[in-house]
Amino acid sequence: MRKILIKNNLLVFFIIVLFISVSNNYFLNSYTLLKNDYDKRMIFNHGNCEKEGYGFAKFILNKYEFVNNIDSINGNPSTYPGIGGLFYDNSKIRSDDYLLLINYQNNVSQKFKNYVVLEQIQNCYLLKKIKK
Amino acid sequence: MLPSKENKKMIEIFSIYFQLLVFLIIFQFPFNSKILNTFQNIKFNYFEVISFNIIFHFIFYLIISFFLFDLKIYFLFELSLGLVFLIYNLKNINFKKIFNDNLFIIIFFLILNFILFTNIATNLRLEWDGLDHWIYKAQIYFQGGTFGDIKNVEFSYYPQLGSFIWGYFWKNSILEIEYFGRLIFPFIFLVGIFLSTSKFEGKNQFVKIFLIPILLITLCLDHYLFGGYQDYLLFFLLLTFSKVFYQFRKSKSKFLFIVLILNTILILWTKQEGFFYNIILTIVFIFFSNSNHKNKFIFVSLVGLSLLSQIMLKNYFIGSFNFNEDIIHNELFRYLNILEFLSTFFLITKHILISMVRYPIWILIIVVMTYIYFKNKKNLLNYSFFYFLIFMAFVYAIYFQTKMDLEYLLPITVDRILLQGSGFLLYPTVIHLERIISSKK
Numbered sequence: 001m002r003k004i005l006i007k008n009n010l011l012v013f014f015i016i017v018l019f020i021s022v023s024n025n026y027f028l029n030s031y032t033l034l035k036n037d038y039d040k041r042m043i044f045n046h047g048n049c050e051k052e053g054y055g056f057a058k059f060i061l062n063k064y065e066f067v068n069n070i071d072s073i074n075g076n077p078s079t080y081p082g083i084g085g086l087f088y089d090n091s092k093i094r095s096d097d098y099l100l101l102i103n104y105q106n107n108v109s110q111k112f113k114n115y116v117v118l119e120q121i122q123n124c125y126l127l128k129k130i131k132k
Numbered sequence: 133m134l135p136s137k138e139n140k141k142m143i144e145i146f147s148i149y150f151q152l153l154v155f156l157i158i159f160q161f162p163f164n165s166k167i168l169n170t171f172q173n174i175k176f177n178y179f180e181v182i183s184f185n186i187i188f189h190f191i192f193y194l195i196i197s198f199f200l201f202d203l204k205i206y207f208l209f210e211l212s213l214g215l216v217f218l219i220y221n222l223k224n225i226n227f228k229k230i231f232n233d234n235l236f237i238i239i240f241f242l243i244l245n246f247i248l249f250t251n252i253a254t255n256l257r258l259e260w261d262g263l264d265h266w267i268y269k270a271q272i273y274f275q276g277g278t279f280g281d282i283k284n285v286e287f288s289y290y291p292q293l294g295s296f297i298w299g300y301f302w303k304n305s306i307l308e309i310e311y312f313g314r315l316i317f318p319f320i321f322l323v324g325i326f327l328s329t330s331k332f333e334g335k336n337q338f339v340k341i342f343l344i345p346i347l348l349i350t351l352c353l354d355h356y357l358f359g360g361y362q363d364y365l366l367f368f369l370l371l372t373f374s375k376v377f378y379q380f381r382k383s384k385s386k387f388l389f390i391v392l393i394l395n396t397i398l399i400l401w402t403k404q405e406g407f408f409y410n411i412i413l414t415i416v417f418i419f420f421s422n423s424n425h426k427n428k429f430i431f432v433s434l435v436g437l438s439l440l441s442q443i444m445l446k447n448y449f450i451g452s453f454n455f456n457e458d459i460i461h462n463e464l465f466r467y468l469n470i471l472e473f474l475s476t477f478f479l480i481t482k483h484i485l486i487s488m489v490r491y492p493i494w495i496l497i498i499v500v501m502t503y504i505y506f507k508n509k510k511n512l513l514n515y516s517f518f519y520f521l522i523f524m525a526f527v528y529a530i531y532f533q534t535k536m537d538l539e540y541l542l543p544i545t546v547d548r549i550l551l552q553g554s555g556f557l558l559y560p561t562v563i564h565l566e567r568i569i570s571s572k573k
Contacts, residue, residue, distance in 0.1 A: 009338070013236055016342060017243055026247045029254040033145050037137060038256075038309055045257040052263065081260050085267035086310070088285075090275040 049124040052083040053102030056124040060100060061087050063119075064126075068095035075104035075123065101125040147306040148249050151315050152242070154304075158210050159185045161217035166224060172385050178234055179241075179330040182323055183372050184391060190293070191394050194401055197296040198279045198445070207304040237341055241326050244349070248318035252358050256311050262360015266295055270313060273299030283450045291442075293401040294362035317357075317364045324368040324555070325349055327375060328562045339569055344562065351493040352551070352558075362403050363548045369399045370555030373413060377515070378559060381422045389427065392417070397438050404455055405549065407442070410435050412522050413556075420515035456534075463535050479538055480531045480546075484524075487547035493554050497561045504564045516560035523553045 021027060036044070039058075048055030057072065069092045072082045083102065099115060101108065103123050108115075115127035163184050168176050176184070189210070196206060258267060268285035272278075273296050282288045302313025329345050357363050373395045380388040396413055399406040414435045418428050446453040467473045488494035501517065527549055531538055 009236075012338070013240070013342070016346070017240065020346065021243070021247060024247045024251065025254075026250055029250040030145070032254045033148075033250065034141055037141055038144065038307075041254065041256050045255060081264040083263070085263050085265070085271065086258070088268050088271045090272045090277045090281055090284075093284075 046083065046086075047103075049122045050103050052080045053100070053124055054083055054086065056102065056121055057083045057087060057100055059121075060119060060126050064098075066092075066098060068092050068097065070094075070098040070100060071096060072100035072102060073104065074102045075106070097129045099125075099127040099129075101127065144253070144307060144309075147312065148253050148315070149246065151301070151305060151312055152245050152249065152319070154211070154301075155316065155319050157214040157218060159189065160221065161185060161214050162188065164217070164221050168387070172383070172387055174379060174383055174385060177330050178238065179323060179327040180375075183327050183375075186320060186323065186368075187372065187391055187394050187398065190297070190398050193296055193300060194293050194398065197273065197292055198449070200276075200278050203273070203276070203300055203303050207300070237326065237330065240342065240345075241322060244322050245319060248322070248358070249315050251355060252311055252314060252318065255355065257359050258310075259356055259359030259361065265290065266298070266360045266362065267310075269295030270299040270302060270310075274303050274308075274310075274313070279445075280449045288450050289404075289446065289452065289454050291401040291403060291406060293398060294365045294403075297365070298360075314358060314360065320368045321352075321364045322349075324371040324558075325352070328371060328559045340566055344565065347496075348493070348558065348562070351496055352491065352554070354491070354551070357548070357551070361548065363552050366399065366402045366406065366409075366552040367555035369395055369402065370409065370552065371558050373399070374516075374556045374559040377417070377421070378563070381420070381515075384423065384427075389431070393431065393434050393438075396435050400438055400442055403552075405552065407439065407455075408526055410439060412519065412526060415522060416515055416519050420518065457536075459533060461535065464533065467532065476532060476538065477528070480528055480542065483542040483546050484527065484550065486543075487550045490547045491551045491554065493558065494550060496565075497554060497557050500561045500564045500568070503568070516557055519556055523556070527553070 032041070042058075043055040046052040046054035052074065053072070069084065069087075069089055071094070072084050074080045074082060080102075083100075098118075099112065101112075101124060104125060105123060108117060108125055108127070112127055114130055116130055117125050118128045119126035159182050163181055165176050165178075165181055168174075168181065168184070196203075265285070265287040269282055269290075269292050272281045272285070273292075279292060282292060297316055298313040300313070301316050302308065302310055305312030325345050325348050329340065329348070352367070373392060376388050376391050376395065379385070380392060396410050399409050399413070414432055417423075417431050421428065421431075423431075443453045467476070488498075497520075501520075505517075527546065530549070531542065531546070534541060
């Protein structure tokens with residue numbers, strides 16, 4: 001009788017665990033982890049040249065070795081925060097010599113008259129300050 | 133030879149599960165049930181012991197967050213001690229008995245951790261506050277900075293404990309990827325849930341041990357808050373305080389008194405609201421601890437000292453101590469107009485009610501407490517009702533005090549404040565729920 005009770009509890013326990021796992025996408029998430037590496041998942045979650053623009057920011061920061069921390073401006077600031085935190089370097093100071101624009105729909109040259117466009121991918125820009 | 137892409141993914145998945153093992157090794161020392169039983173008459177179960185160990189470790193994390201410390205060396209030291217204690221525990225504690233008695237619960241706890249860890253790993257997204265300011269502090273600690281470096285980032289006056297813990301476990305993960313640091317938050321959330329439900333006895337064990345934790349997790353869980361927010365840390369600390377306070381009222385144990393003090397210190401350094409939670413918890417302690425005047429005096433003094441220390445440390449390291457805005461300002465006078473007062477009151481109330489639907493743990497809290505109140509007034513844990521009143525007064529005070537546009541501020545903040553604060557009420561609610569279930573055969 002006791003063995004039947006233990007078996008029944010085990011079965012119910014297993015069913016509960018299975019149900020919770022499926023409803024919380026455990027198996028789907030595990031599959032996603034197997035399919036997509038960290039960078040792919042970051043771009044999916046934080047965007048390439050949309051959302052926070054992680055992909056574009058990573059491309060720029062890998063290409064240019066900035067001496068300082070640079071600012072980023074998102075074209076949709078009420079929806080997405082700046083991406084700078086993911087690339088913040090504690091040993092560097094902040095500088096406005098360069099500027100990252102993410103998903104920026106407005107006229108760049110009009111809004112940033114002191115800057116020149118160094119890189120552009122779709123609506124994402126790297127601007128460099130014109131030194132007088 | 134560099135690992136291939138496929139191997140890297142396997143290493144990442146292995147690292148996620150390994151991170152759970154790291155947490156379990158670290159947080160099973162210095163206390164175990166045998167050591168604690170030597171000093172107390174109370175028997176502590178597995179989740180209570182883990183919670184005390186988490187509090188103990190977090191206090192040390194708080195201390196070292198002020199200084200220049202090689203976090204890798206400290207981590208290796210912690211891990212080594214953890215392994216030594218593990219061997220000691222295996223030899224001296226009847227783990228076989230613990231396992232036999234709690235096998236299903238522990239396996240259930242581990243599986244839930246796996247589920248939440250893989251969820252964070254897949255949906256790596258850092259949400260607004262996480263990306264806007266908390267990650268800067270976590271980055272500072274990840275890169276070997278100190279508390280003083282925080283003055284160079286936005287919101288430098290926000291406390292740093294959660295960010296330190298994030299940066300610490302990020303630094304000490306196998307792959308040093310950011311989200312590994314955030315895995316500590318679902319871990320302590322689940323420890324809190326199981327802490328509140330682990331001491332059930334008597335009839336209907338299956339319902340109590342499995343269905344109540346599932347119910348609580350369903351009502352409290354919000355994956356959004358694992359995106360860099362500190363609210364689950366505060367939730368855990370308030371929940372632990374509530375449970376330890378309940379036990380302290382009965383036992384007057386000196387150990388539990390110390391845990392309560394350490395808990396209030398950790399709450400203080402988690403979020404700005406911690407300053408006011410310290411005041412609320414002190415008031416609850418004074419009126420409901422069933423303690424002598426000496427204990428109350430010591431508690432108040434230590435909390436007061438802790439608050440003063442925060443002001444001094446922030447002034448010294450950051451250069452100032454302040455909140456988001458001045459507490460007293462001229463715009464408060466507009467509430468002398470009764471219409472203005474009432475319209476603000478109803479606006480805040482409306483958003484509180486909406487937030488209770490967002491986090492339905494509040495619906496459970498209110499339903500259970502109302503039921504107990506009408507069923508048997510003597511059974512209502514008065515300190516929980518008192519806390520509820522003070523906490524709600526605190527929530528209203530925050531929004532009456534602010535100069536910011538409430539139509540903008542309320543929808544994005546009040547729900548999280550309610551979730552944090554529900555941590556304290558969770559344990560009394562669970563006790564009453566258990567009694568209700570036990571009384572129905």
